[in-house]
Amino acid sequence: MSDIQINIHSKTYPAIGQAGLHTAIADLKLSLKSGEFICLVGPSGCGKTTLLNIIANLDTDYDGEIRVGQQQSHPKIGYIFQNPRLLPWRTVRENIELVLGSDQSPTVIDPLLEVMQLTQSQHVYPERLSLGMSRRVSIIRAFAVDPEILLMDEPFVSLDAPTARQVRELLLKLWQERPHTVLFVTHDLREAIALADRLIFLSAAPMTVISEITVPVPRAERNDEKAIEAFRQQLINDYPEIKQLL
Amino acid sequence: MPALSLLVFLAVWQGLAVYLNNNTLPAPETVAKVFWQACVTGQLPFHLGVTLLRLVVSFSIAMLLGCAIGIVLGRNKKLDAFFDNWLVIFLNVPALVTIILCYVWFGLIESAAIVAVVINKLPNVIVTIREGTRTLDQDLLDMARCFNFSRRKTLVHVIWPQLHPFVMGATRSGLALIWKIILVVELLGRSNGMGYQLHLFFQLFDVASILAYTIAFVAVIQLIELLILKPLDKKSLRWRR
Numbered sequence: 001m002s003d004i005q006i007n008i009h010s011k012t013y014p015a016i017g018q019a020g021l022h023t024a025i026a027d028l029k030l031s032l033k034s035g036e037f038i039c040l041v042g043p044s045g046c047g048k049t050t051l052l053n054i055i056a057n058l059d060t061d062y063d064g065e066i067r068v069g070q071q072q073s074h075p076k077i078g079y080i081f082q083n084p085r086l087l088p089w090r091t092v093r094e095n096i097e098l099v100l101g102s103d104q105s106p107t108v109i110d111p112l113l114e115v116m117q118l119t120q121s122q123h124v125y126p127e128r129l130s131l132g133m134s135r136r137v138s139i140i141r142a143f144a145v146d147p148e149i150l151l152m153d154e155p156f157v158s159l160d161a162p163t164a165r166q167v168r169e170l171l172l173k174l175w176q177e178r179p180h181t182v183l184f185v186t187h188d189l190r191e192a193i194a195l196a197d198r199l200i201f202l203s204a205a206p207m208t209v210i211s212e213i214t215v216p217v218p219r220a221e222r223n224d225e226k227a228i229e230a231f232r233q234q235l236i237n238d239y240p241e242i243k244q245l246l
Numbered sequence: 247m248p249a250l251s252l253l254v255f256l257a258v259w260q261g262l263a264v265y266l267n268n269n270t271l272p273a274p275e276t277v278a279k280v281f282w283q284a285c286v287t288g289q290l291p292f293h294l295g296v297t298l299l300r301l302v303v304s305f306s307i308a309m310l311l312g313c314a315i316g317i318v319l320g321r322n323k324k325l326d327a328f329f330d331n332w333l334v335i336f337l338n339v340p341a342l343v344t345i346i347l348c349y350v351w352f353g354l355i356e357s358a359a360i361v362a363v364v365i366n367k368l369p370n371v372i373v374t375i376r377e378g379t380r381t382l383d384q385d386l387l388d389m390a391r392c393f394n395f396s397r398r399k400t401l402v403h404v405i406w407p408q409l410h411p412f413v414m415g416a417t418r419s420g421l422a423l424i425w426k427i428i429l430v431v432e433l434l435g436r437s438n439g440m441g442y443q444l445h446l447f448f449q450l451f452d453v454a455s456i457l458a459y460t461i462a463f464v465a466v467i468q469l470i471e472l473l474i475l476k477p478l479d480k481k482s483l484r485w486r487r
Contacts, residue, residue, distance in 0.1 A: 058388045077392055085389040089407040089485045098403055099393040125485040145393060 004055075004149070004181065006030040008064035010206075011050060024050045025062070026206035034069070035179035039192035042202030048185045049082060051207070052151045055183065068149075078147030080155040084134035086126040086141075093122040096141050104146070112140045115170050117163075131158050139167060143174055150175075152184045156191070168195065189235070193217065193228045201242055210241060272454040281458035289443075294462055297428060297440040304363035305424055311364070312371025313413065317405070319372065320379020336369040341427050345434055354435040359428075366427050371416045378412030379405075410482050417475065421467065 011025040024047040032038055040048050053059040055066060056079050068075050086095050096109050113119045116136040126134055139155055156164040172195065175182060186192050192199055193215055201210040213235065221227045236243045256274055263273040272280075284290035319326040345362040352358035382405060390400045432441025440459060447455040 053388075056392050058392060076394070079389075079392045081385070081389065083385070085385050087386065087403060087407070089482070090403065098395070098399065101394075127485065141393075 003034050003069050004030075004032040005067040006032070006051075006055065006064075007066075008051075008054065008062055010064070011047070011054065011059075011062040023206040026208055028064075028208050030200065030209065032181055032183070034181055037175060037182045037184070037195060037197045039184045039186055039196035039199050040202060041187060041189060041192050041199055042207065043204050044187060046202055046204045047207035048202065049153055052079070052153055052183065052185065055149070056151055075148040076145060078142035078145050078150045080138055080142045080150075080152045082153045082157075084126070084131075084138040086134055086137055088126050091123050091125055092118060092129070092137050095126065095137060096144050099141050099145050101145070104144075109140065109144055112143055116140055116167070132160065132163065135159060136163070136167065143171075146178065146180075148180050150180055150182045152182065154185055154187075156186075171195070189232055190228055193231055193235075194222050201239075211239060213239075269451070270453055272457065276454050277457045277461070280454040281461060284455065284458055290459065290462055293438060293440050293443045293459075294466065296438045297432065298466065300360065300363070300428055300432075300439065301421075301424055304360045304367070304428070305420060307360070308364045308367040308371055308420065308424075309413075309417065312368050312416065313375050313409075315368075316372045316375025317379050317409075320376040320382075326376070333369050333372060336365070337373070341366045342430065345427070345431050349435045356436075359431045359436055362431050363424055363427055367420055367424055370423065371420060374412050374416040374419075375409060378409045382408050407482070414475065414479060418471075421470065425463070425467065 006028065008025050008028045010023060010027070013022040013024060015021045028051070040051070042048055050059065054062055056077050057074060086092075087098070090098065093109065093113075096112075097106050100106065100108070110119075113122055116139070118133065118136060118140070121129065121133065126137070129137070135155065135158060142150060142152070156167060159167060168191075171182075184192070184195060196215055199213045199215060201213070202208070203210050215231070217227050217231055259274055263271050281290070319329060344365050348358045348362035348365070352361065386404050386408075387400070390404045395404065428439075429441035429444065432439035433445045434441075436442055440463065443459060444456055447453075447459070
């Protein structure tokens with residue numbers, strides 16, 4: 001397992017045409033403990049997706065460094081993108097099987113499909129799925145690789161409330177069974193409180209950390225709407241700057 | 247409907263032939279007889295076979311090389327900028343010039359004929375596949391990278407399906423182009439094949455034979471389209487709604 005040190009001095013997008021130089025991230029320091037569940041909360045367009053892409057090593061054009069523990073090799077990453085990014089010419093099942101390592105048996109997918117209610121649709125091509133279903137497939141895909149770091153970019157948007165609750169429970173169950181570091185982007189504060197060990201509030205672009213708050217609500221009480229609402233009110237009263245972000 | 251349009255075509259041909267009553271436009275019936283004769287003597291199948299073999303060999307080489315180079319140029323901006331001018335030059339050298347030069351440099355041999363066809367076709371394939379590679383979906387490529395797809399896996403499952411329409415386009419336009427060039431190649435420097443035969447009939451002023459060979463030609467291309475290309479299209483597009 002591995003701690004992650006993130007230290008980004010700056011990330012800028014070059015000026016193109018009418019759009020000027022855009023500084024997406026400035027002086028962002030974060031340290032994530034191995035196995036920690038972190039929620040990133042910030043206004044839309046502030047650069048959260050950019051940060052996830054940098055951590056996933058998809059974007060290497062930035063000034064700064066990311067250190068993952070002592071290990072040299074890149075950690076195994078599961079990434080749930082904002083849009084599902086399924087291969088339209090492969091069936092649901094093929095899409096998931098493709099990401100499995102050679103040491104993994106394809107049967108690990110079956111229980112995941114079952115929980116996500118996709119067993120019926122496993123041989124269907126993604127174009128026939130609704131957005132909510134595609135999203136669930138992309139969630140299974142990320143879970144199936146047994147990631148060391150799980151990156152989730154607003155994964156529950158466009159899921160109906162009961163499904164979202166189910167997926168959330170599944171996520172917590174998998175995370176408790178086999179701890180891995182989770183970085184979860186959302187702008188739903190209630191959702192963040194229900195899931196996270198630690199909340200990290202981010203400013204509008206250029207993005208930087210406003211405050212880091214450990215969620216004191218015990219895991220056992222996370223299902224209790226009242227406890228979550230109470231902590232949310234307390235947060236907004238104690239940190240007026242957070243209110244502006246939401 | 248296609249049968250009807252074909253019938254109308256034959257009727258117009260017959261009518262013109264009767265009206266002109268001239269050796270330069272034989273009636274469909276005459277052409278059919280010549281066609282049958284040529285088939286029975288084995289002349290037509292032999293020359294058609296020779297030409298088809300040349301077609302398959304040069305087409306395969308051109309497509310394989312063209313796809314590989316096209317993907318590399320589409321993915322690599324620097325190489326693309328460097329070789330872009332070369333492509334424009336090769337695209338614009340007339341087919342006849344390449345054919346003559348190949349025969350002059352390598353002699354009147356089989357490999358010179360194949361090389362000449364490949365050089366004529368290659369730039370087209372490269373340009374088409376390069377355009378296709380430029381339109382690849384970066385989101386999907388990122389996904390593949392993030393989930394540690396191997397190079398082979400990325401090519402087979404992410405890149406190739408996106409290039410498929412471009413490859414099919416290059417295949418169709420390529421077949422049509424190679425057919426035409428291969429005849430000139432045979433006419434200029436080979437002693438068998440359709441091009442050689444057509445040249446012979448031209449000198450004998452044997453229009454019926456020319457038309458008979460042409461029909462055989464068109465029929466073969468139609469068969470390739472129906473039996474190979476259409477099913478391929480269908481199979482690889484079944485994921486579409």
